[in-house]
Amino acid sequence: MYGPPMEEQHRGPAAPYALEVTGKDIAQLEASQADIPAGTPVNIAFLGNETHAQRITAARVIRACGFEPVPIISSRRLLSQQDLDTLVSELIIEVRPKRFLLVGGDPASPAGPYPDSLELLRSGVIERHGIRHVGIVAYPEGHPRIADAALWEALKWKLSFLADAGCSVEITTQFGFDADTVLRWIEQLRHEGFDTPVRIGVPGPTDVGKLLRFARQFGVAASAGIARRYGFSLAQLVHRVGPERFFERLLHGMEKRDVGAILYHLYPFGGIADGVRWMNRHAVSVTA
Template identity: 65%
Template sequence: MSNLCNSSVGFAPYTLEVTGKGIHEVEQARAAIPAGTPINIAFLGNEDHAQRIRAAQVIRACGAEPVPIISSRRLRSEADRDELLGALVAQAAPKRFMFVGGDPATPAGPYQDSLALLASGVLERHGIEQVVITGYPEGHPKVDSGELMRALKWKLDFLRETGCAVEITTQFGFDAEAVVRWIEQLRQQGIDTPVRIGVPGPADVGKLLRFARQFGVATSASILRRYGLSMTNLMQRVGAERYWDQLQAGLGGRQLGRIGWHLYPFGGVEDGVNWINARLGGLDESRR
């Protein structure tokens, strides 16, 4: 495989995520979003390619960096893949893409998972030079931890051979100790890839728990208590301050490589961006 990818990439203090239907929130919050911030575009089953392309255009127009998420199992065919990626490149010029397996139990087309999609020649065909892959510090409800690690290593080895710049973005969670242990495990195995830790912005307790079930995140009573969540008041709006503080304590003074943040703004983009801007304003440059 040809070495077509640039191995160096800027590392923004944080990234965030939006849906095609919620792209207006980026326009409303653009003054609070630092210029050049990478914004991931979710690949939902109830949205179409036109919405995904439009979201990328809006993000670009707002001075941020669109990062389309490509759900392998939702792609209907090779032609469907090329139609979507070709339009994204032509109309929004994203510098990086994120490749995931996706939720459907049965693939809509030829790609069983993101490994199959990466191996299909998609990088060369569309000149993709920077790739984001997903990490699961708290595990995955449908895949055992050993298989998750094997898949992660396969992707990293494959992308390293192409020369691609790579980042790992984790699912959001509640267990800061599990996240720190997972990063330690990566580093002990010689994996020095930059990691972005997924953190949720302020949201109602009920909404956080719904997303946790959707993402397969563990929500034991003890973990929820540490996070400061109360099952008796699902309408209570909470921020991730405890989780954030626990992560800072676990990471503090450690040589764990380049670590950043990925915001899941379940309670709204503007509130989430203001929340993480305030958190990062209190960190020195070496910890961002």
């Protein structure tokens, strides 16, 4: 079944994809408002050069546009428990998010008491704020600083912890290039007994050079072999490329597997307008 998460089924049809923005992208989001399906989840990135006030403003604009704000809470960027509780409380007061996405974050050293999202969960933030729907992230193509076995153990711990806490969970994957690896990862997740809905990360159309810069930033491996499979040349960094080959191979592979509930998450590296137009042409027919 390529359907929506159970909790979203009870609220009506799920949007076919989610997307991600920063506080600086809000004007782009407003400009593309007419092209984005109503109710689309919009993840709000937790950047080091933006303030909580910017994040809350972004959430307000997303809600006003008719979309669902999904605040990302970066464990390693939080200064203290008070910093965490102030941000979460204000977001709940201002926009009442249906879901928070809890991540570790990029900094090499934590700014406060939370070195990763496991410690954030252990902090009691779920209970203190009555959070019932949680998003977590996964890395089907691996992480440059974390062993695969450790990634799996952390993922299974979080899924079990959140189930015990009575929370619904949705997994968003990092974007990647190798659809076969993503499919094998989903198969392993299902084999482990987890039917958690998965949003597969899809990079929007962008220049090859920018795509590779984001790949390095987010720890996605980008070998020459994977680049050829994805459909671009490492010698043409200014060439604009979309995820057509990745997406086609992904859909073909899902036809042959029992992958469970699958949705999509757009990383609009080449701009929200181009990314949304691409997803509108490709994702709607898959999840309808």
